[in-house]
Amino acid sequence: xxxxxxEAACRAREMLDRVGDKWxxxxxxxxxTETRRFTxxxxxxxxxxxxxxxxxxxxxxxxxxxxxxxxxxMPPRVEYTLTPMGHALLDAVGxxxxxxxxxxxxxxxxxxxxxxxAEQASALTRPPxxxxx
Amino acid sequence: xxxxxxEAACRAREMLDRVGDKWxxxxxxxxxTETRRFTxxxxxxxxxxxxxxxxxxxxxxxxxxxxxxxxxxMPPRVEYTLTPMGHALLDAVGxxxxxxxxxxxxxxxxxxxxxxxAEQASALTRPPxxxxx
DNA sequence: CAGAATCCCAGACGATACTG
DNA sequence: CAGTATCGTCTGGGATTCTG
Numbered sequence: 001x002x003x004x005x006x007e008a009a010c011r012a013r014e015m016l017d018r019v020g021d022k023w024x025x026x027x028x029x030x031x032x033t034e035t036r037r038f039t040x041x042x043x044x045x046x047x048x049x050x051x052x053x054x055x056x057x058x059x060x061x062x063x064x065x066x067x068x069x070x071x072x073x074m075p076p077r078v079e080y081t082l083t084p085m086g087h088a089l090l091d092a093v094g095x096x097x098x099x100x101x102x103x104x105x106x107x108x109x110x111x112x113x114x115x116x117x118a119e120q121a122s123a124l125t126r127p128p129x130x131x132x133x
Numbered sequence: 134x135x136x137x138x139x140e141a142a143c144r145a146r147e148m149l150d151r152v153g154d155k156w157x158x159x160x161x162x163x164x165x166t167e168t169r170r171f172t173x174x175x176x177x178x179x180x181x182x183x184x185x186x187x188x189x190x191x192x193x194x195x196x197x198x199x200x201x202x203x204x205x206x207m208p209p210r211v212e213y214t215l216t217p218m219g220h221a222l223l224d225a226v227g228x229x230x231x232x233x234x235x236x237x238x239x240x241x242x243x244x245x246x247x248x249x250x251a252e253q254a255s256a257l258t259r260p261p262x263x264x265x266x
Numbered sequence: 267c268a269g270a271a272t273c274c275c276a277g278a279c280g281a282t283a284c285t286g
Numbered sequence: 287c288a289g290t291a292t293c294g295t296c297t298g299g300g301a302t303t304c305t306g
Contacts, residue, residue, distance in 0.1 A: 012230040012233060016149065016153045021279095022146075030142075037288090051290090052278095054290080062247040064239060076289090088232055091228075093229070094228075096149070097141050100144045110196055170268090171268055185298095188298095209269090211269090271302105274301085275297105277296105277297095278297085278298095279296085283292085284290080284292100285288100
């Protein structure tokens with residue numbers, strides 16, 4: 001029952017909530033190539049904090065998108081791998097990337113145009129006087 | 134060629150930041166069918182507040198994903214339409230939806246399993262005593 | 267009807283310090 | 287090396303009120 005839209009949009013939103021946080025995608029993308037250790041990921045992903053890498057990995061593991069393997073050695077060695085489901089997700093995200101690349105210029109242009117128009121509009125409203133250069 | 138990952142992941146993240154907020158996708162999805170007025174969208178999208186619809190529409194318009202048309206009548210009549218770029222985006226998101234639908238059960242299972250294991254693990258650590266039922 | 271402006275809070279995220 | 291715990295900040299977004 002209800003609107004046909006919610007079906008699709010709703011499912012998609014669940015996923016964007018999952019993958020749309022700040023670091024999930026970089027992590028997934030990095031693991032797309034090959035299995036990695038904690039510190040390797042840390043170094044490969046620019047700007048991620050120690051804590052956020054941990055948190056992100058936990059979430060992804062919980063959802064079955066990555067696998068965590070602990071090797072009982074000293075010092076500890078933990079490896080992370082993308083599951084088949086994770087690879088499929090990476091593929092799905094691919095079409096977003098494609099879209100983004102295809103329309104990046106168009107988006108920039110749209111923003112510039114919008115901002116220019118907004119600036120003009122507010123200039124009309126604004127009390128006339130010397131511009132604040 | 135440094136890290137192959139950043140190229141793709143970075144672009145994708147820009148888009149997830151754009152579309153990954155709480156309401157962009159429902160709005161886009163709703164406009165995918167046909168042109169809509171403000172209040173129509175408000176009613177169609179369950180749970181969205183007046184304010185957030187306004188904000189979301191502004192952002193999408195700024196990025197050239199939707200078009201805003203004002204009809205100078207009383208009462209005001211404003212219509213929103215998906216641009217071609219917007220339609221393309223909706224298509225791209227489609228593969229995420231497909232992925233989500235295909236793996237929903239798998240994700241639920243993974244979570245349940247993970248949580249169960251976590252519960253067990255903490256039980257071992259926890260000081261033995263009577264369970265808190 | 268459509269939208270702008272204000273206030274406020276929960277939760278996401280970063281920095282830092284400690285542990286096995 | 288890998289992970290946990292604690293704390294402070296900052297922002298997304300909800301409720302509400304005012305306008306053309």
